[in-house]
Amino acid sequence: MELSQRHDRILAELRIHGSLSAADFAERMGISAMTVRRDLRELGEQGRLRRVHGGAVSIDTQPTTGIPHRPGARPTPAPGAADTLFTFGFVVPDPSYYFPTIVAGAVERAQSLGGRIVLGVSRYDPARERDQIERLLAGGVDGLLVTTSVLDAFATLELLERAPVPVVLVERSVAESPVGNGLEFVRTDHAAGAAIALRHLAALGHERVGMAAFDTPTTPSLRLGYERARRQLGLREDASTAIIDDRHGVGEQTRRYLEACVASGTTAVFMHSDHYAVEFADAALDFGLSIPDDLSIVAYDDEVAGLARVPLTAVAPPKRDIGRFAATMCFERISAAAQQGFSARHMSLRPSLSLRESTAPPR
Template sequence: MEVDDDGIMMPLPRARHEYLLREVELRGSVRSAEVAAHLGVSEVTVRRDIIELERAGRLGRVHGGAIALGGARGPQAANALVGLVVPSTATHFPQVVRGMEALAPSLRVRLVLGVSHYRPDVEVAQVDRLVALGVQGLVVAPTMRDRTPAELSDWLRSIPVPVVLVERRMDATSRLHELDVARTDHAHGAVLAVEHLYGLGHRRIALAVYDRTPTARHVREGFATAVGRLGLDPGPDVSLSKGEDDPDRLAAELGELLDRCLATGTRAVLAHTDDHAARLVEAALDHGLSVPDDLAVVAYDDENADLAVVPLTSVTPPRRELGREALRMLVDRVADGVDGNDRSRPPRHVDLLPRLTVRASCGASG
């Protein structure tokens, strides 16, 4: 033990350093106030310890505490702790996370991930946990189901740190519109697909959409815009089920779509998602059709489109770029040094445009 300036006994520096490093290793971060209370020392003492350990390259100093450096080298690896809450790590969002991870070291940011599994209650708990951990900002892809826009707005605006929404398009009349957002222009992606098929000579195009996603309505909007602009004849329009829980139901829906295409002379389909498009191609082959000679298929989304039995031409969202842009926006907000409810700076809505990746399923050369 050593004696501080007030004559109070306190743990030796080595013991304090060992405690700090152990807590950072276990929890990923520590807060100076909590360490000071646990060890019975002043926050000034803890801050001095953190500065010393940062100079030694053992941890990263952030506002109010310290964070682990992870696999990065050197004491300059991190100076901010940022939370990320996404609904799933199975589809779409893994690449968004990878984009943020790739940029984080250059911004001296450490990321902490939470997954909501499309459950609002879990989402709220994840955000509360990250705020308690000491994150200085949050990137959130909020769950839109089972809550009204007003409820979602009230909750997001109550979060005491800056928030950037990712891959969500909010109603312009809603208070949600006042939050920073980075998103893909999915309507533009659907326009790209229709224009591409039109350029290949198709004048009637079917639409098949898995509607239980936030992306679906924007795909429909873009499709309708392109069809109207180009003066195309109406093609079959079907809503698809997920398929994982009831594959027979999805098979029946795809069979009905193919029958309607044959009956109307429709020889092109835009299918959302790429998993549904891949199953559509398999169903077409089972019906004795050739893809793309009898039926051209363009997928919306590009998770595994190149692995389909006929590699799928796909609308490719800029997921990694989206993650990087969302993190840049949040770091700018954090750098402002204001709390999450500050509205003094105008909100920023950034739309990134998807591209069309041409493969074999549409009959055009890449």
């Protein structure tokens, strides 16, 4: 283990138990007792723990307030993971688009704290989602990270409110929900992401900026940010907008939207999702439009935008940080310090803009 990993693991065990034996920790980690004592001395000098004979205690709590026995990984951990400090379940709608980076961030943070992640996939099926949550709870996870399959997943939120372990929603908000608003969440500020896109296009001189999007749980926040930024920036109200039904006739809907953009004089569009933005850019080029001379495009998600025929400028949610913060928040709820209680946290992270070749001043 590297120095930073050892320090994270030592502090994690102190948060869970309140105390740590240097000899026990050295044996479990397969390192020398001298190394552990040196780590404890350094952390003590930094004021992050209090050294005692044979080990250390947390500076946040008394040892008696921690979880009395370290939870083992359930189901049985993989070889080499027998000393797992805790296990979190993570339910996501799709293991192949958008969420892999979030999951990777959560896994990275959990492992640095001595834990592991067990994945469940709902495939945007609310009933399957609840089944996965119940399966993970029955398996004895110590906390849950959940991205609901739909925005207002009231049945799922009711289930999570009754969960006997800490729960953190990921990329979902319950701030104004009548159900589950006591749950914690960490999400991208998608409305801010839309505003970032429009500010970039307005700075280039575009006055008619449209928006086209698939109907997803992210879309309402993007629409809110788009409308707010359009008003604040004084952009024209007659730019073309559309909600694309991805279940049928996407090509025909795209053709009609392109015709509407040309007819209305729309010179730039903000698009969700990334996949659709790439398809749309191809359709626009085939339609005879030049990108970015005739039409500038900003995609949202930044999963594959850079691979388009004309690489697309894109707004990138902070996906890895979302996963890291979610795992950290859940860990803090199972730690000894959390037994004393603190208010539920609703956290939003700001996206960033990746500039590429699809945006330029209008001709």
